[in-house]
Amino acid sequence: MTYIKPIFRHPLLPKNKVGFTKKDYEGAISTLCAGCGHDSISAAIIQACFEMSVEPHKLAKISGIGCSSKTPTYFLGNSHGFNSVHGRMPSVTTGANMANRDLIYLGVSGDGDTASIGMGQFVHAVRRNVNMVYIVMNNGCYGLTKGQDSATADFGSISKASKTPSPFQGIDLVGLAMEMGATFVARSFSGDKSQLVPLIKAGMSHPGFAFIDCISPCVTFNNNKGSTKSYSYVRAHNEATSLLDFVPEEKEITMEYEEGASKEVVLHDGSVLLLKKLAPEWDPSDRLSAFSKVQEAKASGEILTGLLYIDLESKELHDLFGTTDTPLNTLREKELCPGSEALEVINAGRR
Amino acid sequence: MRPTNIQEPEYFHKVVDCQHACPAHTPVPEYIRLIAAERYAEAYMINWESNVFPGILGRTCDRPCEPACRRGRVEEKPVAICRLKRVAADNKGDVKQYMPKGPFKPNGKKIALIGGGPASLTVARDLAPLGYEIHLYDEWYKGGGMMRTQIPSFRLPEEVLDEEVGYVIGLGIHTHFKHRVESMKEEILAKGYDAVFVGTGAPKGRDLKLPGREEAGKNVHIGVEFLANVAFEHIHKIGKKVIVLGGGNTAMDCCRTSRRIGGEDVKVIVRSPFKDMKASPWEIEDAQAEDIPILNNMPPKEYVIKDGKLAGMIFGKVRAEYDENGKRKLIPTGEPDEFVEADDVIIAIGQDNYFPWIERDLGIEFGKWDMPVLHKTTYQSTNPKVFFGGDAAFGPANIITAAAHGHQAAVSIHLFLQGKDVLADRPAPKTNLLRQKMGIHEWMYDNDVAPDKRYKVAHTDKRKALKNRKVEVELGFTTEEAFKEAERCLNCDVQTVFNTSRCIECDACVDICPTSCITFTTNGDEADLRTRLSAPALNTSQDLYVSDLLPATKRVMVKDEDVCLHCGLCAERCPTAAWDMQKYLYSVTKAGAVL
Numbered sequence: 001m002t003y004i005k006p007i008f009r010h011p012l013l014p015k016n017k018v019g020f021t022k023k024d025y026e027g028a029i030s031t032l033c034a035g036c037g038h039d040s041i042s043a044a045i046i047q048a049c050f051e052m053s054v055e056p057h058k059l060a061k062i063s064g065i066g067c068s069s070k071t072p073t074y075f076l077g078n079s080h081g082f083n084s085v086h087g088r089m090p091s092v093t094t095g096a097n098m099a100n101r102d103l104i105y106l107g108v109s110g111d112g113d114t115a116s117i118g119m120g121q122f123v124h125a126v127r128r129n130v131n132m133v134y135i136v137m138n139n140g141c142y143g144l145t146k147g148q149d150s151a152t153a154d155f156g157s158i159s160k161a162s163k164t165p166s167p168f169q170g171i172d173l174v175g176l177a178m179e180m181g182a183t184f185v186a187r188s189f190s191g192d193k194s195q196l197v198p199l200i201k202a203g204m205s206h207p208g209f210a211f212i213d214c215i216s217p218c219v220t221f222n223n224n225k226g227s228t229k230s231y232s233y234v235r236a237h238n239e240a241t242s243l244l245d246f247v248p249e250e251k252e253i254t255m256e257y258e259e260g261a262s263k264e265v266v267l268h269d270g271s272v273l274l275l276k277k278l279a280p281e282w283d284p285s286d287r288l289s290a291f292s293k294v295q296e297a298k299a300s301g302e303i304l305t306g307l308l309y310i311d312l313e314s315k316e317l318h319d320l321f322g323t324t325d326t327p328l329n330t331l332r333e334k335e336l337c338p339g340s341e342a343l344e345v346i347n348a349g350r351r
Numbered sequence: 352m353r354p355t356n357i358q359e360p361e362y363f364h365k366v367v368d369c370q371h372a373c374p375a376h377t378p379v380p381e382y383i384r385l386i387a388a389e390r391y392a393e394a395y396m397i398n399w400e401s402n403v404f405p406g407i408l409g410r411t412c413d414r415p416c417e418p419a420c421r422r423g424r425v426e427e428k429p430v431a432i433c434r435l436k437r438v439a440a441d442n443k444g445d446v447k448q449y450m451p452k453g454p455f456k457p458n459g460k461k462i463a464l465i466g467g468g469p470a471s472l473t474v475a476r477d478l479a480p481l482g483y484e485i486h487l488y489d490e491w492y493k494g495g496g497m498m499r500t501q502i503p504s505f506r507l508p509e510e511v512l513d514e515e516v517g518y519v520i521g522l523g524i525h526t527h528f529k530h531r532v533e534s535m536k537e538e539i540l541a542k543g544y545d546a547v548f549v550g551t552g553a554p555k556g557r558d559l560k561l562p563g564r565e566e567a568g569k570n571v572h573i574g575v576e577f578l579a580n581v582a583f584e585h586i587h588k589i590g591k592k593v594i595v596l597g598g599g600n601t602a603m604d605c606c607r608t609s610r611r612i613g614g615e616d617v618k619v620i621v622r623s624p625f626k627d628m629k630a631s632p633w634e635i636e637d638a639q640a641e642d643i644p645i646l647n648n649m650p651p652k653e654y655v656i657k658d659g660k661l662a663g664m665i666f667g668k669v670r671a672e673y674d675e676n677g678k679r680k681l682i683p684t685g686e687p688d689e690f691v692e693a694d695d696v697i698i699a700i701g702q703d704n705y706f707p708w709i710e711r712d713l714g715i716e717f718g719k720w721d722m723p724v725l726h727k728t729t730y731q732s733t734n735p736k737v738f739f740g741g742d743a744a745f746g747p748a749n750i751i752t753a754a755a756h757g758h759q760a761a762v763s764i765h766l767f768l769q770g771k772d773v774l775a776d777r778p779a780p781k782t783n784l785l786r787q788k789m790g791i792h793e794w795m796y797d798n799d800v801a802p803d804k805r806y807k808v809a810h811t812d813k814r815k816a817l818k819n820r821k822v823e824v825e826l827g828f829t830t831e832e833a834f835k836e837a838e839r840c841l842n843c844d845v846q847t848v849f850n851t852s853r854c855i856e857c858d859a860c861v862d863i864c865p866t867s868c869i870t871f872t873t874n875g876d877e878a879d880l881r882t883r884l885s886a887p888a889l890n891t892s893q894d895l896y897v898s899d900l901l902p903a904t905k906r907v908m909v910k911d912e913d914v915c916l917h918c919g920l921c922a923e924r925c926p927t928a929a930w931d932m933q934k935y936l937y938s939v940t941k942a943g944a945v946l
């Protein structure tokens with residue numbers, strides 16, 4: 001087994017705006033099973049952060065427990081990281097975000113970590129619109145504990161560990177997130193980086209909770225015949241809402257799209273998400289049409305991927321609270337304890 | 352693009368850059384691994400089979416493999432392939448036991464080899480074990496050709512030369528030394544040889560006729576003659592002030608030799624710019640390290656004679672201009688000419704072939720520049736009995752090229768004398784692909800990529816080296832250094848072999864590849880595909896490996912071979928073993944099997 005990746009990279013690797021190559025966004029060599037979808041998502045995160053010219057020290061990656069939650073070791077080796085407790089990634093991220101609003105927060109979780117033990121935490125993070133990207137590496141099983149069915153395993157799906165069709169309805173995290181008022185909802189597939197990378201980039205540009213449910217086959221325990229989260233099943237049933245192109249603020253839009261079939265979503269920071277729509281009568285900025293599209297696809301057994309819904313008026317938690325622009329963790333005693341005179345004024349206002 | 356045909360022997364051969372660039376196609380990574388494993392005798396024998404002179408070449412080879420080495424494309428410097436070869440030779444112990452041993456059963460055929468250089472010796476080595484009676488003619492008293500007469504002992508000790516020439520002569524070659532062939536017709540063809548090989552090199556050094564040349568007389572030397580005279584101890588001394596004219600390797604050997612036999616103020620003067628000099632960079636470096644300045648852009652104009660004796664030379668001043676085709680013109684700068692003092696001048700501006708001894712009525716056709724008309728693959732002349740090789744074939748080259756020619760000429764001669772077609776019946780190279788998998792994540796080769804920079808070879812102390820022309824300058828790697836240098840080799844012969852039907856398109860290989868070689872994309876023509884890969888694919892001399900259409904997505908796998916580290920990570924990360932690491936052995940088929 002090779003534990004150390006060779007130090008050499010392609011000599012012509014391009015540099016981004018902040019002078020880094022992709023190598024600067026890599027992490028340790030993965031110890032996940034060969035072919036695990038999670039590794040592809042890690043690669044997509046590396047690609048997205050490189051393309052967004054993220055300064056690695058301006059990003060925090062936070063995870064729970066599971067194979068998926070191990071992945072932050074395998075990307076962004078120069079960023080902040082917190083591998084927290086099973087299902088507790090949302091609260092740790094919320095706390096960190098409250099203390100320092102200047103970082104980009106990248107939460108990484110699994111379907112077990114989110115839809116089972118972490119369910120309570122998840123819905124509240126959605127509801128509060130914490131400014132973060134929340135990626136669920138969804139393989140329909142508890143990979144780390146040897147592949148038991150998770151709560152996202154579809155009804156009737158068979159995994160290697162369960163061997164029998166799942167008797168329960170799977171939790172649809174996308175539907176749930178929309179129900180809870182999420183402001184950015186997407187679904188993707190680890191095997192489709194051309195879709196996943198722009199989604200991660202758009203999620204980082206979105207002010208508020210950006211949820212990406214990413215189907216990520218567990219090659220070891222859930223890539224068998226009868227599974228609805230295997231490479232071949234997802235490829236056969238993937239229905240993309242649109243082809244995506246993320247255009248950062250300073251770049252000119254050069255791609256031409258047919259009238260009507262395309263939509264430009266101007267994000268909060270001025271970047272543009274170009275959607276070449278494949279699904280007619282669907283408008284990602286319209287909650288109702290998004291909802292019905294998701295339900296429709298579900299009923300027909302298709303896995304709807306792409307950007308599903310975005311609230312362009314999103315107000316993240318800090319905006320809702322009206323906290324100061326200065327990160328709380330940098331406020332000094334002087335600002336935090338403005339003295340008895342200021343206290344008097346406040347008290348007077350309460351009388 | 353069409354799916355790559357990896358059955359075609361040259362496809363994977365090209366991936367082994369060093370071997371592909373080696374005229375004799377020595378299986379470099381194979382012997383480098385043996386050196387790392389301290390199996391020096393085997394490493395030596397692999398070389399001996401391919402190039403006949405491992406100890407000599409490990410010191411003197413022109414190393415076309417090194418500029419080609421893949422390592423030089425992923426970091427600064429290539430693997431020190433040549434110096435590793437010497438390590439095999441230095442530490443091999445007794446290898447005679449592995450070599451063919453005579454007497455060989457005679458096959459009744461007689462062959463003459465004219466010239467005793469590396470080309471003829473290679474023919475002899477390949478054909479003697481097949482039972483041919485071989486007669487080798489050379490004008491000097493020992494074999495080796497220019498390796499003996501030209502390459503100075505401080506680069507190539509005589510013992511090394513004697514040993515390796517001896518292995519060949521010891522196969523029962525009938526030598527006719529001190530025999531200069533003056534007539535092909537009478538001395539050779541009349542004797543009824545079944546085939547003749549001409550390996551007489553390019554022995555004639557060029558003179559430079561400028562005003563004063565005649566008066567300067569004995570103080571002006573022709574480089575190749577000078578070196579031969581020093582080698583055979585006819586010259587022991589040279590003046591204190593020496594000018595060497597020319598920018599090639601001969602000039603470097605002349606100036607360094609002069610420094611060892613009395614030259615104190617030795618200068619190399621070249622008419623063209625430094626960067627256009629033909630000499631190998633390391634030879635230039637070694638000359639400069641011996642306090643020999645190199646003056647460029649100074650064409651010689653005349654020999655200056657004072658009191659009937661050479662006093663120096665006058666040089667003009669030029670600068671180089673290149674037209675859009677890169678063709679160079681030397682334009683006078685208008686600066687005044689410069690006089691450079693000298694007691695002796697050595698002219699090292701090139702060599703020519705010399706064939707007046709081959710009569711023109713023997714069916715051996717001569718063409719442009721009075722060079723023999725030959726078939727490029729078979730080395731057969733227009734007289735089917737007569738073959739050429741080495742510098743005699745296409746003009747001056749180097750030892751490894753001479754050996755490569757020798758192998759091919761030997762194949763031709765053997766076919767010819769069996770009544771076969773020298774072209775149509777040529778044997779294909781032998782190839783073999785061998786799986787390297789040992790366990791889930793274990794390989795039969797060391798797949799770690801060492802980050803080390805190229806190691807330098809230690810040199811003898813300069814004062815000591817300059818005192819005696821027989822003291823070898825380069826000391827060679829110690830076995831410890833050799834191990835570390837060997838670890839730098841990327842094992843380019845361990846090929847990444849892709850099996851389309853196994854691939855599930857999980858992207859694991861794309862994600863792990865350190866040098867971004869792999870892409871899954873829709874097919875296109877080569878120029879188009881090259882713009883759509885994971886990393887820029889600008890080196891068009893390196894192939895793209897393209898798979899069949901993948902069943903699930905109708906895309907293709909495209910791998911740019913250019914900077915693949917052969918680390919095996921794609922195969923380690925592949926869940927279905929769609930990638931496999933397989934060692935590719937390519938060996939040029941010789942007239943007779945040696946190993």
Ligand SMILES: Cc1cc2nc3c(=O)[nH]c(=O)nc-3n(C[C@H](O)[C@H](O)[C@H](O)COP(=O)(O)OP(=O)(O)OC[C@H]3O[C@@H](n4cnc5c(N)ncnc54)[C@H](O)[C@@H]3O)c2cc1C
Binds near residue numbers: 467550552741742
């Ligand atoms: C100064 C100098 C330095 C060099 N250094 C290197 C080096 O470091 N590395 C390298 O790879 N190459 C080097 N070369 C080139 C290399 O020596 C030749 O390319 C190589 O030796 C050619 O081999 P060959 O077998 O064709 O002929 P040669 O080695 O030239 O041998 C031909 C032999 O035939 C003899 N001969 C010629 N005519 C007759 C005749 N009519 N009858 C009998 N005998 C005859 C010659 O005297 C000679 O002995 C150098 C060349 C020179 C001049």
Ligand SMILES: Cc1ncc(C[n+]2csc(CCOP(=O)(O)OP(=O)(O)O)c2C)c(N)n1
Binds near residue numbers: 109112144
């Ligand atoms: C509090 C607690 N309960 C249970 C576990 C055991 N456990 C570890 S990982 C895991 C499930 C992980 O599943 P998922 O989040 O889908 O990650 P995957 O391995 O599939 O990527 C469980 C139940 C634990 N580590 N901690």
Ligand code: SF4
Binds near residue numbers: 037038139217218219
């Ligand atoms: S067990 Fe499954 S989820 Fe975990 S690393 Fe292996 S393939 Fe990935």
Ligand code: SF4
Binds near residue numbers: 369380421
């Ligand atoms: S790295 Fe090794 S195998 Fe590859 S070209 Fe260089 S010497 Fe040859």
Ligand code: SF4
Binds near residue numbers: 856
């Ligand atoms: S790792 Fe193997 S299965 Fe996965 S894409 Fe590469 S070759 Fe195909």
Ligand SMILES: [Mg+2]
Binds near residue numbers: 150
């Ligand atoms: Mg899971």
